[in-house]
Amino acid sequence: MQRCNMKNIVDFIQNTFKTKEFVPLHEPRFIGNEKKYLNDCIDSTFVSSVGKYVDTFEKEFALRVGSKYAIATVNGTAALHVSLLLVDVKKDDEVITQPLTFIATCNAISYLGAKPVFVDVDIDTMGLSPDSLKRFLEKNCEIKNSTCINKISGKVIKACVPMHTFGHPCRIDEIKEICDKWNISLVEDAAESLGSYYKNRHTGTFGKVGAFSFNGNKIITSGGGGVIVTDDEAIAKRAKHITTTAKIPHPYEYVHDEVGYNYRLPNINAALLVAQLEQLDGFLASKRELALRYKEFFSKSEIVFAEEPKESKSNYWLQAILLSDKNQRDEFLEFTNKNGVMTRPIWRLMNELEMFKDCQRDNLKNAKYLEQRVVNIPSSVIL
Ligand SMILES: *Cc1c(COP(=O)(O)O)cnc(C)c1O
Numbered sequence: 001m002q003r004c005n006m007k008n009i010v011d012f013i014q015n016t017f018k019t020k021e022f023v024p025l026h027e028p029r030f031i032g033n034e035k036k037y038l039n040d041c042i043d044s045t046f047v048s049s050v051g052k053y054v055d056t057f058e059k060e061f062a063l064r065v066g067s068k069y070a071i072a073t074v075n076g077t078a079a080l081h082v083s084l085l086l087v088d089v090k091k092d093d094e095v096i097t098q099p100l101t102f103i104a105t106c107n108a109i110s111y112l113g114a115k116p117v118f119v120d121v122d123i124d125t126m127g128l129s130p131d132s133l134k135r136f137l138e139k140n141c142e143i144k145n146s147t148c149i150n151k152i153s154g155k156v157i158k159a160c161v162p163m164h165t166f167g168h169p170c171r172i173d174e175i176k177e178i179c180d181k182w183n184i185s186l187v188e189d190a191a192e193s194l195g196s197y198y199k200n201r202h203t204g205t206f207g208k209v210g211a212f213s214f215n216g217n218k219i220i221t222s223g224g225g226g227v228i229v230t231d232d233e234a235i236a237k238r239a240k241h242i243t244t245t246a247k248i249p250h251p252y253e254y255v256h257d258e259v260g261y262n263y264r265l266p267n268i269n270a271a272l273l274v275a276q277l278e279q280l281d282g283f284l285a286s287k288r289e290l291a292l293r294y295k296e297f298f299s300k301s302e303i304v305f306a307e308e309p310k311e312s313k314s315n316y317w318l319q320a321i322l323l324s325d326k327n328q329r330d331e332f333l334e335f336t337n338k339n340g341v342m343t344r345p346i347w348r349l350m351n352e353l354e355m356f357k358d359c360q361r362d363n364l365k366n367a368k369y370l371e372q373r374v375v376n377i378p379s380s381v382i383l
Contacts, residue, residue: 005301006335012297013341013378016290025342026318027380028221029283033275041271049244051267057274058227064277065194065202067210067229069236072265072273073243076191076213079226080108082243082263083209084159086228086235087185089114093158094150094360096136096184098128099349100367101163104213105189106350109161117150117157118351118361125309126320126346126370127170128162134178136362141182148182152360159185164193164203166376167219167317168309172198172206179207187211191226194219195284195315204229209239214269219283219317220276222269286381287316294319294377306374319379320346326372333375346374 017023041047054072062070073079089095091113097105099118109116120132140152148157160179162170172188179186190196190204191213197203204210209232214225228239246260265273291307291314298305304322308314323329329345336343349364349371350356 006332007339010336010339010341013336016293017378017380017382020340022340023342023378024380025344025376025378026217028216029279029381029383030272030275031383032279034272037271037275038268041268047268048266049264051270053267053270053274054265057265057270057277060274060277061227062229064280065205065210065229067202067205068231069229069233069239071228071236071239071243072270073226073228073263074265075224076211076215076218076226077104077108078243078261078263079211079213079228080104080161080187080189080191081111082239082261083187083211083228084108084112084114084161085242086209086230086239087159087187089158089185092155094153094155096128096133096157096160097189097350098163098367099351099361099364100126100165100347100370101189101350102191102347103350103353104191105161105163106356110355114158115155116350116356116359118349118356118359118364118367120362120364121165121367121370122171123366123369125168125170125312126165126306126374127168128160128175129366130171130174130178132362133160133175137178137182140360143183146183148184150360157182157184159187161187161189163189163191164196166306166320167193167196167315168306169193169196169198169203169312169314170309172203176206185209191215192218192317193315194317195280196317197313199311200313205231208232209235214273214276219287219315220273220280222265222273222276225265225269225273227265283381284315287319287379290379290382291316291319294321317379318376320374320376322370322373323375324373329373329375336377342378344376346371346376 186207
């Protein structure tokens, strides 16, 4: 790519964000009731493990995404860890996921002593490919006593964790159908996709359990935070039980009936989150508007702007573009980061990391293609 083209891109982004200074990739916005609720929370003295903001948040969140239950957690990784535990993932089980994801997905699988198995993504969604999933299962697996067994490793494939990359929904209904057929529990990593819908249904609500994150870089934030959603009452009860201390209700005695995780979201973080959730519609509108501007701008260039997939409504959390090859990508990253515009490559494939290099995988053709080309560009809500 010519330098002058890259200079144009930097100018366009700085103009869009109305600055000649550094443009970060993604900044949080606290422009609603954040300070009011935080003050109220501090005045009440209930800043910690119980309080009305946790309850309010859980109710509002469940309503917002259309799930029966929502259980707040201390972060998204904890939400994923417990989600996998809730569908009975155990030591030496296997969990199918995509190689193109944030490390937290694979960390959560590892906390349970299970191993990820990597199946390719689709180019247009950047999320797990139902066709590749089906092919993988038909080639390598069989059902024995209602359990999916990997014939190569002899291990049980207990769960499948697709991820909605940058907020773009993957083909989750097809993935669900395949998982149902193979008796594999579907757990959605919806950490990036609050506000994203597939066929008019909110992402994270297709699986048995779904996990979201409210880390500082996500579409709404509580500093750190997460949530588990489910429609299953028994799972929801157990989620609350083990994300606290697994205490049996009693007026004063301490009796605990299993190992708990203390993954509770403090009330003070929940106060921030209730205020952020009130602003989600505005944030979504701003991001969609930004996506349109980027789309129009890049339509005049050789760079491809990543649009929401068919039959989906994306939250456009992190805007992404595809460069024509790795050299061009590297040049682009070098130039933009040197010239005041923060850009980042998509993640290294999980199977290339030391901890997961021996995990089973299919050819990962699309994941490799995307890994070399995808770059995130500034995506903050514009005030
Ligand atoms: C952010 C994120 C998480 C979890 O995030 P926390 O930082 O633990 O809240 C998990 N998976 C994906 C894909 C993410 O982007």
